Amino acid sequence: MIEIRGLHKYFGELHVLKGIDLDVHNGEVLSVIGASGSGKSTLLYCINGLEPIQQGRIEVDGTDVHARGTDLNALRQKLGMVFQQWNSFPHLTALENVALAPRIVRGLPRAEAREVAERQLRHVGLGDKLDVYPKALSGGQQQRLAIARALAMEPRYMLFDEATSALDPELVGEVLDTMRLLAEEGMTMICVTHEMGFARDVSDRVAFFHQGVIEEIGPPAEIFGAPASEHLRKFLAKIR
Amino acid sequence: MEPAISFFSGFRAADLWFMAEAAWRTLLISGVSIVIGSLLGILFGWMLHEGRLLASLTLAPLLDVFRSVPLIIQLVLFYNFAPIAGLSLDPFASGAVVLTLYCASLVANVARGGIAAVGQPMRRAARSLGMTYWQDMRHVVLPIGGRAVFPSWVGVALGVMKDSALVSVLGYVELLKASQILITRTQEPFMILTLAGAFYFALSYPISRYSARLEARWAQ
Numbered sequence: 001m002i003e004i005r006g007l008h009k010y011f012g013e014l015h016v017l018k019g020i021d022l023d024v025h026n027g028e029v030l031s032v033i034g035a036s037g038s039g040k041s042t043l044l045y046c047i048n049g050l051e052p053i054q055q056g057r058i059e060v061d062g063t064d065v066h067a068r069g070t071d072l073n074a075l076r077q078k079l080g081m082v083f084q085q086w087n088s089f090p091h092l093t094a095l096e097n098v099a100l101a102p103r104i105v106r107g108l109p110r111a112e113a114r115e116v117a118e119r120q121l122r123h124v125g126l127g128d129k130l131d132v133y134p135k136a137l138s139g140g141q142q143q144r145l146a147i148a149r150a151l152a153m154e155p156r157y158m159l160f161d162e163a164t165s166a167l168d169p170e171l172v173g174e175v176l177d178t179m180r181l182l183a184e185e186g187m188t189m190i191c192v193t194h195e196m197g198f199a200r201d202v203s204d205r206v207a208f209f210h211q212g213v214i215e216e217i218g219p220p221a222e223i224f225g226a227p228a229s230e231h232l233r234k235f236l237a238k239i240r
Numbered sequence: 241m242e243p244a245i246s247f248f249s250g251f252r253a254a255d256l257w258f259m260a261e262a263a264w265r266t267l268l269i270s271g272v273s274i275v276i277g278s279l280l281g282i283l284f285g286w287m288l289h290e291g292r293l294l295a296s297l298t299l300a301p302l303l304d305v306f307r308s309v310p311l312i313i314q315l316v317l318f319y320n321f322a323p324i325a326g327l328s329l330d331p332f333a334s335g336a337v338v339l340t341l342y343c344a345s346l347v348a349n350v351a352r353g354g355i356a357a358v359g360q361p362m363r364r365a366a367r368s369l370g371m372t373y374w375q376d377m378r379h380v381v382l383p384i385g386g387r388a389v390f391p392s393w394v395g396v397a398l399g400v401m402k403d404s405a406l407v408s409v410l411g412y413v414e415l416l417k418a419s420q421i422l423i424t425r426t427q428e429p430f431m432i433l434t435l436a437g438a439f440y441f442a443l444s445y446p447i448s449r450y451s452a453r454l455e456a457r458w459a460q
C-alpha cells in the first residue's frame with residue numbers, strides 16, 4: 001500500500017504539490033489526470049524518491065520513502081517506473097536491457113537474469129525481439145521493452161508517467177493493451193495518462209490534479225459521468 | 241654500408257635503428273601521458289560535472305591554464321622551475337608530467353561532455369530500477385557517454401602524441417629530436433623529416449583504424 005499524507009513539494013520558489021493526501025491500495029489501478037504542469041509527474045518522482053520532498057510523508061508498505069535511513073535502491077525495486085520517454089539503453093540488446101538490473105541490482109546469476117528477462121519480454125509480446133537493439137524497435141516496442149525492464153525487478157507497484165504520450169497514434173494501442181494486461185493480472189498501478197478511454201475502462205479510481213492538489217478523486221463513472229468540480233468539467237470538455 | 245641506403249650521403253643503416261628507437265620513445269612518453277592523463281581527465285571531468293560550484297571555482301580555471309598556455313612554454317617552465325621546488329626530474333619525467341596534465345585538461349572536457357550526453361531521463365530510468373549511483377555510472381553512463389565522445393577522445397590522444405614532439409626541447413631524444421640530430425650530421429633534412437613523418441604516421445594509423453572499426457561496430 002502507498003500512503004501519502006500532507007505532501008508538499010517545491011522546486012525552489014515554485015510550489016508544485018500543495019498538500020496531497022492519497023492512499024493506493026494493493027491491486028488497485030489509479031489513473032491520474034490533469035492539465036500540463038499540475039504536478040502529476042512530480043508526484044510519481046516523489047513516490048520513488050527521485051525527487052526530495054519538503055513536507056509530509058510517503059510510505060510504501062510502511063517504509064517512509066524520504067526518511068534518512070531508507071534504502072532507496074532497495075525500495076525502488078518494489079516500484080517499477082515507466083517514463084514518457086522510454087529510455088532504452090541503446091548499447092544493449094532487448095534481452096540485455098531487461099537482464100541488466102536483475103543481474104547487477106538483484107544479484108541474479110547471468111543465466112537466471114536472462115531467463116527472467118526472456119520471460120518478461122514474452123510477457124509484453126517481444127518474445128521475437130530478444131537479440132534486437134532498441135534502435136531497430138518502434139516506439140511502441142521500446143515502450144513495451146521499458147515495461148518489461150521494470151517488471152523484471154518483480155515490483156509490487158508500477159508507476160506509469162504518460163507512457164503513451166510520446167508515441168505515434170497507431171502505436172498507442174499496443175502499449176495500452178500491455179498496461180491493461182498488467183491491470184488484469186492484479187498489479188497495483190498509478191498511471192498518469194491523457195488517455196481518457198484507458199482511465200475510464202481500466203482504473204478503479206481516477207484522480208484529477210489541478211494546480212498541485214487532487215481536486216477530485218473517485219471511481220471513473222463519477223469522475224467522467226458526474227464531475228463535481230468546475231475545473232474538472234472544463235478539463236474534460238477541453239479533452240473531448 | 242648497405243648499397244640501397246648509402247645512396248644518400250651519410251645516412252647509415254644504424255641511423256634507421258636510431259630513428260626506430262626514438263619512435264619507441266615517442267610512443268612511450270605519449271602512451272604514458274595519454275593513459276594516466278585520460279584517467280585523470282575522466283576524474284576531473286566527473287568532478288566538473290558533479291561538484292558544480294567548487295569545481296568550477298578551482299579546477300576549471302586550472303584546467304583552462306593547462307589547455308591554453310602553449311605546451312612548449314609549459315615544458316620549459318616546468319623543467320626549469322621544478323628543481324627550485326626540490327624536484328629534480330629528467331627530461332622524460334618532466335615531459336611526461338606536463339604532457340599528462342595537458343592531456344588530462346583536454347580529456348576533462350571530453351569526459352564532462354560524455355557524462356552530460358547521457359541525459360537526466362536516462363539516468364533516472366536507471367536509478368528507478370534500483371541501480372546505485374555507481375552502477376548507473378558504470379553500466380549506463382560509461383558505455384553510452386563513452387561511445388558518444390570516443391571520437392573526440394581519439395582526437396585528443398592522437399594530438400597528444402604529435403605534441404609529444406615538443407618534449408624535444410628538453411633534450412629527450414624522441415622522433416623529432418632524433419631527426420634534428422640526424423639532419424645536423426647528414427644534411428639530409430627532406431629525407432629524414434619524411435622518414436620521421438612516416439614513423440608518426442605508423443604510430444597513429446593503427447589507432448585511427450582501430451577506433452574507426454570500433455565506431456563502425458557500435459553504429460550497427
Ligand SMILES: Nc1ncnc2c1ncn2[C@@H]1O[C@H](COP(=O)(O)OP(=O)(O)OP(=O)(O)O)[C@@H](O)[C@H]1O
Pocket residue numbers: 011014016034035036037038039040041042043
Ligand atoms: N526539475 C524541476 N525543476 C524545476 N521545476 C520543475 C522541475 N520539474 C518540474 N518542474 C515544474 O513543476 C511543475 C509541475 O511539473 P510536472 O512535470 O510534475 O507536471 P505534469 O503534471 O507532469 O505536467 P505534464 O502533463 O506536462 O507532464 C511545472 O510547472 C514544471 O515546470
Ligand SMILES: [Mg+2]
Pocket residue numbers: 040041042161162
Ligand atoms: Mg508529466
